[in-house]
Amino acid sequence: MGAPAIEMAAPKPLAAAPRAPRISLGRIGVHLALFVLVALWTLPTIGLLVSSVRDADQLAVSGWWTALSAADVQEAARLPTAADQIEENGAFVLRGNLLEEDSGKTIATFGTTNATLAENQAGDAIEMRDGGFITVNADGTFEWISQTPFEHERGPRIYYVAELQPRFTIENYEEVIESNGMDRAFLNSLTLAIPATIIPIVVAAFAAYALAWMRFPGRTFLVVVIVGLLVVPLQMSLVPVLQLYNQIADAFGVEAKGYMGTWLAHTGFGLPLAIFLLRNYMVGLPKEIMESARMDGASHFKTFTTMVLPLSFPALASIAIFQFLWIWNDLLVALVFLGSQDDQTVLTKQLISLLGSYGDSWHLLTAGAFISIVVPLIVFFSLQRYFVRGLLAGSVK
Amino acid sequence: MAELLIENVNKSFGKTDVLKDINLDIKSGEFIVFVGPSGCGKSTLLRCISGLETITSGTISIDGRVVNNMAPSKRGIAMVFQTYALYPHMTVYRNMAYSLRLMGMPKDQIDKKVRAAAEKLELTKYLDRLPKALSGGQRQRVAIGRAIVRDPKVFLFDEPLSNLDAKLRVQMRIEIAQLNDDLPDTTMVYVTHDQVEAMTLADRIVVLRDGVVEQVGSPIELYEKPQSLFVAGFIGSPQMNLLTGHNADKYRAHTVGVRAEHLRVANGDGVWSGEVMLAEDLGADSYIYIDIGADQPLVIRQDGKAKYTIGDKVSVAPRDDTHLYRFDANGRPLTQ
Numbered sequence A: 001m002g003a004p005a006i007e008m009a010a011p012k013p014l015a016a017a018p019r020a021p022r023i024s025l026g027r028i029g030v031h032l033a034l035f036v037l038v039a040l041w042t043l044p045t046i047g048l049l050v051s052s053v054r055d056a057d058q059l060a061v062s063g064w065w066t067a068l069s070a071a072d073v074q075e076a077a078r079l080p081t082a083a084d085q086i087e088e089n090g091a092f093v094l095r096g097n098l099l100e101e102d103s104g105k106t107i108a109t110f111g112t113t114n115a116t117l118a119e120n121q122a123g124d125a126i127e128m129r130d131g132g133f134i135t136v137n138a139d140g141t142f143e144w145i146s147q148t149p150f151e152h153e154r155g156p157r158i159y160y161v162a163e164l165q166p167r168f169t170i171e172n173y174e175e176v177i178e179s180n181g182m183d184r185a186f187l188n189s190l191t192l193a194i195p196a197t198i199i200p201i202v203v204a205a206f207a208a209y210a211l212a213w214m215r216f217p218g219r220t221f222l223v224v225v226i227v228g229l230l231v232v233p234l235q236m237s238l239v240p241v242l243q244l245y246n247q248i249a250d251a252f253g254v255e256a257k258g259y260m261g262t263w264l265a266h267t268g269f270g271l272p273l274a275i276f277l278l279r280n281y282m283v284g285l286p287k288e289i290m291e292s293a294r295m296d297g298a299s300h301f302k303t304f305t306t307m308v309l310p311l312s313f314p315a316l317a318s319i320a321i322f323q324f325l326w327i328w329n330d331l332l333v334a335l336v337f338l339g340s341q342d343d344q345t346v347l348t349k350q351l352i353s354l355l356g357s358y359g360d361s362w363h364l365l366t367a368g369a370f371i372s373i374v375v376p377l378i379v380f381f382s383l384q385r386y387f388v389r390g391l392l393a394g395s396v397k
Numbered sequence B: 001m002a003e004l005l006i007e008n009v010n011k012s013f014g015k016t017d018v019l020k021d022i023n024l025d026i027k028s029g030e031f032i033v034f035v036g037p038s039g040c041g042k043s044t045l046l047r048c049i050s051g052l053e054t055i056t057s058g059t060i061s062i063d064g065r066v067v068n069n070m071a072p073s074k075r076g077i078a079m080v081f082q083t084y085a086l087y088p089h090m091t092v093y094r095n096m097a098y099s100l101r102l103m104g105m106p107k108d109q110i111d112k113k114v115r116a117a118a119e120k121l122e123l124t125k126y127l128d129r130l131p132k133a134l135s136g137g138q139r140q141r142v143a144i145g146r147a148i149v150r151d152p153k154v155f156l157f158d159e160p161l162s163n164l165d166a167k168l169r170v171q172m173r174i175e176i177a178q179l180n181d182d183l184p185d186t187t188m189v190y191v192t193h194d195q196v197e198a199m200t201l202a203d204r205i206v207v208l209r210d211g212v213v214e215q216v217g218s219p220i221e222l223y224e225k226p227q228s229l230f231v232a233g234f235i236g237s238p239q240m241n242l243l244t245g246h247n248a249d250k251y252r253a254h255t256v257g258v259r260a261e262h263l264r265v266a267n268g269d270g271v272w273s274g275e276v277m278l279a280e281d282l283g284a285d286s287y288i289y290i291d292i293g294a295d296q297p298l299v300i301r302q303d304g305k306a307k308y309t310i311g312d313k314v315s316v317a318p319r320d321d322t323h324l325y326r327f328d329a330n331g332r333p334l335t336q
Helices: A025-052 A056-061 A171-178 A182-213 A219-229 A234-252 A259-283 A287-295 A300-311 A313-329 A332-337 A347-354 A362-386 B042-050 B092-103 B107-120 B136-148 B166-182 B195-201 B219-224 B229-234 B245-251
Strands: A071-078 A086-088 A091-097 A105-111 A125-127 A133-136 A141-146 A157-164 B004-013 B016-026 B031-035 B057-062 B077-080 B154-158 B187-192 B204-209 B212-217 B241-244 B255-258 B263-265 B272-281 B285-291 B298-303 B313-318 B324-327
Touching: A025 A362, A056 A071, A056 A157, A056 A362, A133 A157, A171 A182, A171 A362, A182 A219, A182 A259, A182 A300, A182 A313, A182 A347, A182 A362, A219 A259, A234 A259, A234 A332, A259 A313, A259 A332, A287 A300, A287 B077, A300 A313, A313 A362, A332 A347, A347 A362, B004 B042, B016 B042, B016 B212, B031 B042, B031 B195, B042 B077, B042 B154, B042 B187, B077 B136, B092 B107, B092 B136, B107 B136, B136 B166, B166 B195, B187 B195, B195 B219, B204 B219, B204 B229, B212 B219, B212 B229, B229 B241, B229 B255, B229 B324, B241 B245, B241 B298, B245 B255, B245 B324, B263 B298, B285 B313, B298 B313
Parallel strands: B031 B187, B031 B204, B077 B154, B154 B187
Antiparallel strands: A071 A157, A086 A091, A091 A141, A105 A157, A125 A133, A133 A141, B004 B016, B004 B057, B204 B212, B241 B255, B255 B324, B263 B313, B272 B285, B272 B313, B285 B298
16 A cells, blocks of 8 residues: 555653552452452362371261361270280280271270270389289380289270371272272263263354344244243253153163263253353354454354354353263263163262262262362363453454 | 445334435445434445345445345445454454355465455555454454455445544545555445545545435535535534524525635624634644634634634634525525
């Protein structure tokens, strides 16, 4: 074009003195409140994490908030019989260790009966009914010395109070990972979650575009219906859908329960929210871009694929995360729509089987929870960079 | 070749008539400007030509073909939007190549066209940038480049310079004028509310008000021979002095119009007089605002620095009779 640009140097502004940051009571209060809320929010997760690395026995006894301090346990151990005595220096000695190896306990006090177990400190010597004196040390070793040979047949019990040192371990994780069928369950969960995330997003993207940018009669009504479907509880539709699946299965001679049905079920349950969110996002895209694309000759489909989809990545990523997380953690739909064969047991179902017959294997449950968190975390962190702000900056002024 | 014929076009949104019986015959290669106050329908008319809006009745023909029901992309037109509407996720190159790719043009041809347009608009070194890395003027050029590559018969501009700062606006105006010279067979339809742009760029100006064409003519025609009070008051900056009531008595008209540069300071034979309320110094000339007791102050233009200050008593008269406009009560011009 050749028009010379007239460059005029802008006058340099005087350097402004830096202002001190405003610290006011109000802002401190806000930050404090925020901190408290965040702490409260993450507290259960922290508790779960701490519990998952604690020794199983300790976990059964005390809560995670006491994890760092020593717990007191009251136990009893039987002393050896007279057959184990040895003679040294003219006396008869029975030696041993009340505690198991690597128990992490230290004996604080002991006694010969349940009532007297707090009476003697570790290291003291007390007189035994069967003769002699016994010294019990803090590490559990004892020495029972008698001037006369021992004759008892059954070793008496020593009752003691032991301090349990906090012990942290990853053996809970090992146990869960090595338990039967866990790796299979992992794969099954992936087999369930990935298609059941992709299908609803694809369907919802098309639907959202139509509801946002195409004009047709009944559009508003459709939007209202879809938003209304958000209200329907999942549980209400479980039985009718399963009945429908059974009918279809009978008609076509296939299994009612299986992955296909579960994918479709998750799609159905996830579509209202996905369409709602995507439509709201797409409606916010600048109208001029659509018009410009139209002027350039783009059909609705081309506009959808070349304009709307690339610009909707933030919304698509959010919905992918929501849907994936929901499916990954879901137990109910998996129980209802998936069979119980090995190749259809998902992670959530497998974790139940670890619970134990009394449902008391806390250590396995907490470790299992954290193992199953790994995949959603990967999904989240890999999609997080698509939450790009300012994607539209520069196109429309 | 690129004639644009608008016949009896009406456009209504529901009950509201936005365009009323528009008739325009725009010749091939002309640069025509739609100008008018906000809400007059100029943007709507442009969008009807482009096909983004349908018309309620009438016909629009481009190069002899009726395009009423044709898709926008098939009409042989290209549009430059006020807000540029660049595709934010595509580089400048892909922005410009988009419509050609949709047409199915082979890659090397696309490349040639895009580079030629980029060369013309001095965008060659920005081809790999995203819109957000460009300045306002550069973005506007990309928007123009995107339209050029389509080789349209009719170029549509929808207030393209409103979002630019004053200096850039002047520069881009020159570039658009040069673009018009470079493309003699392309008709350009330009919508603006800025009458300076209208006056400088247009071969002909269409003044619209309330959905009706007030007057069509070259800039000078509109300036020197306004056919209505509205056009007289709309074209020209500062606005023509419009005097009514006893101020117009001497000339036996309902309204008398005289431009600021057609007034002179009188010595004793002044028609209107009053006290100076404001003196604007613009460097090359100055404008004196005189309070003559009417609703609006009287504006007179003077060469060089202002010779009067606030409070001075001044008397003015028209320089001659040819530049005095008389209008009746309906805003129609009165002939002598």
